[in-house]
Amino acid sequence: MSGGRILPVILPPGARGATGGPWRAPTLRARHGAVLVLALLLAVGAAEAAAEPGRPSILGTLWRWTPLLLEGFVFNIAISLLAMAIGTVAGLAVGLGLISPNPGVRGVSWCLTQLFRNAPWLVLLFFVMFLLPFEFRVGGVTIPFPGWIKATLGFALPVMANTAEIVRGAIQSIPYGQWEAAESLAFSRRRTLWTIILPQCVKRMLPPWMNLYSLVAMATVQASVVGVTEMLTLVSEVHAAEGGRPELLAPLYGYALLCFFLYCYPIGRLTARLERRFQVRI
Amino acid sequence: MAAFFDWFRWLYEATGINLTILYDAFDRQRMVAGFWTTVWLCLVCIALSVVIGVVGAWLQGSSLKWTRRAVQGFIALFRDTPPLVQIYFFYFGLGALLPRVPNAYGIPEPVLTNVQWAIISLSLFAGAFNIEIFRSGIEAVPRATVEAAEALGYSRLRAYVHVVLPLAFRICLPALNNNLVNLVKTTTLAYAIAVPEMLYVAKQIWSDATNVPEMMVFLLLAYVFLVGCVVWVMGRIERRLKVPGIGL
Amino acid sequence: MAAWTPDQPLLRLADVHKSFGAVEVLKGVGFDVMKGEVVCIIGPSGSGKSTILRCINALVPIDRGSILVEGQEVNDPRLDKLALRRKVGMVFQQYNLFPHKTALQNVMMAPLQVLKQDKAEVEARAHRLMAKVRLQDKEQSYPGELSGGQQQRVAIARSLAMNPELMLFDEVTAALDPETVKEVLVTIRELAEEGMTCVLVTHEMGFAREVGDHIYFTDRGVIVEHGPPKEFFARASDPRTRQFLDQIL
Numbered sequence: 001m002s003g004g005r006i007l008p009v010i011l012p013p014g015a016r017g018a019t020g021g022p023w024r025a026p027t028l029r030a031r032h033g034a035v036l037v038l039a040l041l042l043a044v045g046a047a048e049a050a051a052e053p054g055r056p057s058i059l060g061t062l063w064r065w066t067p068l069l070l071e072g073f074v075f076n077i078a079i080s081l082l083a084m085a086i087g088t089v090a091g092l093a094v095g096l097g098l099i100s101p102n103p104g105v106r107g108v109s110w111c112l113t114q115l116f117r118n119a120p121w122l123v124l125l126f127f128v129m130f131l132l133p134f135e136f137r138v139g140g141v142t143i144p145f146p147g148w149i150k151a152t153l154g155f156a157l158p159v160m161a162n163t164a165e166i167v168r169g170a171i172q173s174i175p176y177g178q179w180e181a182a183e184s185l186a187f188s189r190r191r192t193l194w195t196i197i198l199p200q201c202v203k204r205m206l207p208p209w210m211n212l213y214s215l216v217a218m219a220t221v222q223a224s225v226v227g228v229t230e231m232l233t234l235v236s237e238v239h240a241a242e243g244g245r246p247e248l249l250a251p252l253y254g255y256a257l258l259c260f261f262l263y264c265y266p267i268g269r270l271t272a273r274l275e276r277r278f279q280v281r282i
Numbered sequence: 283m284a285a286f287f288d289w290f291r292w293l294y295e296a297t298g299i300n301l302t303i304l305y306d307a308f309d310r311q312r313m314v315a316g317f318w319t320t321v322w323l324c325l326v327c328i329a330l331s332v333v334i335g336v337v338g339a340w341l342q343g344s345s346l347k348w349t350r351r352a353v354q355g356f357i358a359l360f361r362d363t364p365p366l367v368q369i370y371f372f373y374f375g376l377g378a379l380l381p382r383v384p385n386a387y388g389i390p391e392p393v394l395t396n397v398q399w400a401i402i403s404l405s406l407f408a409g410a411f412n413i414e415i416f417r418s419g420i421e422a423v424p425r426a427t428v429e430a431a432e433a434l435g436y437s438r439l440r441a442y443v444h445v446v447l448p449l450a451f452r453i454c455l456p457a458l459n460n461n462l463v464n465l466v467k468t469t470t471l472a473y474a475i476a477v478p479e480m481l482y483v484a485k486q487i488w489s490d491a492t493n494v495p496e497m498m499v500f501l502l503l504a505y506v507f508l509v510g511c512v513v514w515v516m517g518r519i520e521r522r523l524k525v526p527g528i529g530l
Numbered sequence: 531m532a533a534w535t536p537d538q539p540l541l542r543l544a545d546v547h548k549s550f551g552a553v554e555v556l557k558g559v560g561f562d563v564m565k566g567e568v569v570c571i572i573g574p575s576g577s578g579k580s581t582i583l584r585c586i587n588a589l590v591p592i593d594r595g596s597i598l599v600e601g602q603e604v605n606d607p608r609l610d611k612l613a614l615r616r617k618v619g620m621v622f623q624q625y626n627l628f629p630h631k632t633a634l635q636n637v638m639m640a641p642l643q644v645l646k647q648d649k650a651e652v653e654a655r656a657h658r659l660m661a662k663v664r665l666q667d668k669e670q671s672y673p674g675e676l677s678g679g680q681q682q683r684v685a686i687a688r689s690l691a692m693n694p695e696l697m698l699f700d701e702v703t704a705a706l707d708p709e710t711v712k713e714v715l716v717t718i719r720e721l722a723e724e725g726m727t728c729v730l731v732t733h734e735m736g737f738a739r740e741v742g743d744h745i746y747f748t749d750r751g752v753i754v755e756h757g758p759p760k761e762f763f764a765r766a767s768d769p770r771t772r773q774f775l776d777q778i779l
Contacts, residue, residue, distance in 0.1 A: 118509040119502050120467035123481060127502065130494045218364035225366070225474050232367065250375030257363045257371060264362040430626035430685075433587055434640035434692060435615040444643055448630050525630050527674010 058251050065238045072231035073259045075148075079230070080217040083152045087159025087216075088209070094160055095167025096193070109164065116161035121154075121219050128154035129226045148230075151223040155216055166208045170201035207275040214264045214271070221256075231256055300493035303500065309487050316483030317504065323400065323469045323479055324508070328462055330405035335412025342417050353413065360410035366471050368407055373399040373475045400472035408465040415461060419454030420446060452523050459516040463509050470505075480504060534601030540565045540696060540727050541586065546595035548581055555581045557751035558595070563696070563729060568722045570738035570759075571731045573748035574774055579731040580623075582748075583698045586729070587620050599696065612644065619689030623701040625681040627673040633684045634660060634669040637691045645692070652691070659687040663717050679710025683717050690721075697721065699730040735778055739763055747771045 097109030116124065132150050136143040174197050182192035224232040235252050242248055291305040302309040342353045360368065373396060382390035394402070423446050431441035473481045481501065488497045539562035548556040555578040563569050571579050584590045586597055588604050588611050597604040599617060627636050637656040641647045660666050663683035673681050682702055689697060699718060703711040715737050722728055722741045732738055738745055738759065745762040747755045747770075755768045766772055 115502065115506060118463070118467070118506045120470040120481070120505055122470040122473065123498075123501050123505060126481070126485075127498050130488075131498060214362070218362075221364045221366045222471070232370070246378035249378050250371065253367055253371035253375045256367045257359075260363045260367065261359065265358055268358075268362055424626075426622065426624055426626045427628065429589055430620075430622060431628070431640075432589060432611075433615060433620040433622075434688070435612045435644040436640065437612070440643060444639065445628055449628075452630065523630075525674065526672045527629050 058248060061242055061248065062251060062255055069231060069234055069238065069255065070259070072229075072234040073256075073263075076220040076223075076230050077217065077263070079148060079152050079155065079220045079223065080213070083155035083159055083220075084213050084216055086152070087156035088163050090156065090160040091163025092167055094164035095171070098164055098168040099171055101189075113161045113164045116157045117165065119158075121158055122222050122225065124157050125151060125154040125222055125226050128157070147226070147228045148223070151220075151226065151228045154223075154226075155219060159212060159216055162212050163209065166205050166212070167201070169208075170204040171197055173204055174200055203278050207271045207278065210267060210271040210274070214267045217264060217267075218260055221260075231259070300491060300496055301500070302487060302491045302493060303497075306491075309491070312483050312487065313480070316478055316480045319397075319478055319483075320469055320480040320508070323397075323404070323472060323477070324466050324512075326401055327404045327408060327465055327469065330401065331408035331412050331461075331465060332458075334405060334409025335416045338409065338413030339416035339420060342413065343420070357410045357413055360407050361414075365404070365407045365468055366474060369400060369403045369471055369475060372403040396475045397472075397477050400469075400475060400477045404465065404468060404472070407468065408461060411461045411464075412458065415454045415457040416450065418457075419450035422453045423449045452525065455516065455520050455523070459513065459520075462512050462516065466508050466512055467505065536565055538601065539563055539598075540567075540600060541729070542596075542598040543582070543586070544596050544598075546582070546585060546597060547593045548578075548585060548590065549593055555751050556585070556592070559748070559751070559753055560595070561746055561753065561756070563727060565695075565727055566725045567743045568728045568730070568741050569744050569746065570742035571729065571746045571748060572733070572735065572738060572774075573754075577748045578751045579748055580700050583620065583700050583729065583731055586696075586698060587618050588614055589620075616645070616692050617695045618698060619692055619694035619696070620698040621682070621685050621689055621700065621702050623704050625673070625678070625685045625705075627681055627685055627688070629673045632670050632672055633665065633676065633680075636673070636684055637688045640688070641691050656687075656691060659690050660684075662690075662720075663687045664713070677710055678706045679713045682706065682710075682714045686714075686717055686721075696727045696729070699728060699732070701731050701733065703732070703734060733778070735763075735775070747774065749774070 094109045094112055097105045098113065100106050100109070119127075128150050129147065132153070133145060134147075135145050171193075178196055178200070179192060182196045187196065220230060221232045223230050235256055239245075239248055239252055287305045287310075290301045294300045294305070303313040304310065338353050338356070342350055344350055377392055377394065377399060380393050382392055385391045427449070428441055428446060431445045432438075436444065469479060470481045472479050473485070476482065484497045484501050488494045541563040543562075544560045546556050546559045547554070559578070559582060561569070571582065573579055581590065585592050586599070586604065588609065592605050595605075599614060602614070603609065604614060627633075628639065631639060634653075634656055637659055638649075638652050641652045641655070642649060657666070657669070660669050663686055665680060665683055665687070668676060668680060668684075671680075673684070676684065686697075686702075702718070703714055706714065711734070715734065718728070718730070719737075719741050730738070730742070740759075742759045745756060745759050746753050747762075747766070747768075749770050755766055755771045756762065757765075763775070766775060
């Protein structure tokens with residue numbers, strides 16, 4: 001928001017509340033997710049129709065490979081959680097750097113944020129995969145550095161930059177009076193930040209941070225492009241193992257879509273709900 | 283110009299910084315082509331996604347419950363699944379189910395090329411976000427303002443064209459800005475189905491010339507530049523439409 | 531139906547009922563307004579005052595009864611709402627200016643886009659109206675740059691640009707700072723003195739007494755009491771009216 005007088009001409013999106021209006025989005029309920037399952041079944045059906053007789057059924061094939069595919073999916077989730085954890089810690093540091101009184105720290109933090117926020121995730125992934133060594137040597141001990149860890153770091157970079165922005169935005173949204181009040185109580189800057197400002201920021205940071213997580217979870221499939229074995233790699237392996245039937249591809253990828261949808265849709269709903277709830281209590 | 287390019291050959295010999303895309307004519311042409319492919323991909327997808335967004339937001343105002351639900355489902359589907367899987371699903375999955383048609387030489391070819399599939403899936407992906415963005419912009423226009431237009435004798439449609447849309451567009455510009463930046467970044471996923479865009483070309487070049495670090499830095503800068511262009515253009519539009527008092 | 535003649539009421543409400551869901555806001559409201567008359571509607575919040583105005587302008591449909599503007603039934607589904615709204619101007623509590631247009635453009639928009647009138651003519655009239663509301667120096671300002679009172683005067687000019695026969699004012703000073711209330715009231719009084727037919731919903735008792743030809747007191751969806759201002763304020767007899775006036779005055 002720009003400073004100065006904000007007249008009641010425009011409500012923030014989603015804050016219409018009591019005024020109501022003709023353009024209400026319908027809420028989507030869980031049962032509407034059934035439509036997705038239906039779409040998958042349709043894809044299967046279409047493929048089934050295209051299949052030559054005498055081949056194993058497509059649903060049966062999907063079912064047979066489900067344990068393996070889900071294992072891959074869990075691996076994706078693990079990567080996303082780890083990347084999120086690393087990225088958040090680093091992002092908090094960079095975010096605090098963005099508001100540092102030291103112009104040098106501020107400049108470096110700004111460059112890091114802009115670079116990793118505006119570069120495509122896939123490019124960052126290539127960057128990390130190719131430029132980090134596959135093993136470290138620390139005093140004669142060789143520590144292997146497998147691809148999936150590098151990929152995790154690759155995802156952590158944009159998480160860091162985006163978290164930094166979220167942290168900066170949240171801190172700056174806290175009224176300046178809070179800083180002044182703390183200062184008048186003889187709090188040091190660091191103490192004010194950690195005990196007064198940041199706790200108030202958590203609420204504001206949570207929805208965008210959850211959005212970010214959802215993006216990370218969905219981005220993990222890109223690791224397959226740089227040769228890390230995860231769900232999508234397994235999907236194409238399963239496809240090859242089934243004799244490379246082309247009609248099997250739509251159901252297999254549909255299956256992967258479904259897994260991610262079932263995981264990310266609830267996160268999205270929860271985020272939207274939190275956003276609404278926090279908005280009321282500003 | 284030749285001297286400029288030759289300087290980079292000298293740079294390579296002197297320092298080992300191997301920018302083949304500058305001194306090697308073949309690599310240069312490849313990269314220029316890749317760059318324009320990326321730009322073209324961005325422009326087409328931006329245009330299509332905005333159209334999808336406008337039509338979708340309009341459909342979402344429909345009085346038919348199932349039309350609204352279908353749009354809502356479309357948004358949820360494309361927003362909560364990985365864009366890369368969407369591209370695979372379209373290109374490999376649906377592409378395999380579509381019939382092949384013989385080309386000019388009589389050789390059967392897929393109906394849609396990988397570039398076209400990339401455009402379709404990226405536009406749908408960004409379009410789903412645009413629908414939400416436009417809808418929340420329309421919702422943010424106060425009912426009272428629309429009522430004032432009606433009290434002045436505006437018909438529903440006229441009030442929409444002259445009052446609601448100009449306001450809604452201004453409200454949703456920042457979010458649209460974000461989404462279009464995201465779209466530019468997402469075009470790299472077309473790499474996965476061998477669309478010869480910048481990342482794909484860069485990979486080819488570093489495979490030939492083994493100059494991974496140089497190409498990486500170039501790629502990062504190139505994308506930061508492209509994103510900067512989008513931000514700059516959107517910023518100009520925003521400034522042009524800036525009206526005091528609409529403080530969002 | 532006989533053609534409307536100026537000796538008949540310009541506006542006639544008879545037995546108007548309106549419910550929002552289970553809540554009945556208007557329970558049989560009726561009154562007449564003659565041409566050139568200024569009518570003030572007062573009463574506690576939630577007594578249905580604003581709803582009356584919104585019904586007159588066909589912004590909300592009524593459930594029962596009739597509203598005649600120049601002898602034409604507002605509640606008729608075949609009614610040309612555009613024609614009605616050309617005759618009836620409305621000013622809102624929250625001004626509701628179009629924030630993306632300058633003050634002058636706000637005044638010009640409806641005549642140009644709805645009535646398709648000639649641009650030069652509309653512009654000349656808009657300049658006159660801006661001068662009339664004493665904002666000729668703010669013509670190029672956006673609503674966001676104007677104070678509440680200035681915005682409200684632009685809103686009045688915007689309504690007047692349609693050359694209405696009847697002006698409805700819906701608590702137009704309720705959202706204003708005390709110091710800007712006066713400038714808006716002055717504008718309305720000038721309009722009334724020029725002979726504009728006005729229906730005002732207001733909390734400004736002093737103003738109602740000064741400019742009103744007739745005062746109506748509504749409570750819980752009915753008109754409790756009415757009369758010319760002098761009699762009304764001096765001799766209101768109903769306990770509900772007395773209680774309200776005692777609280778306000």
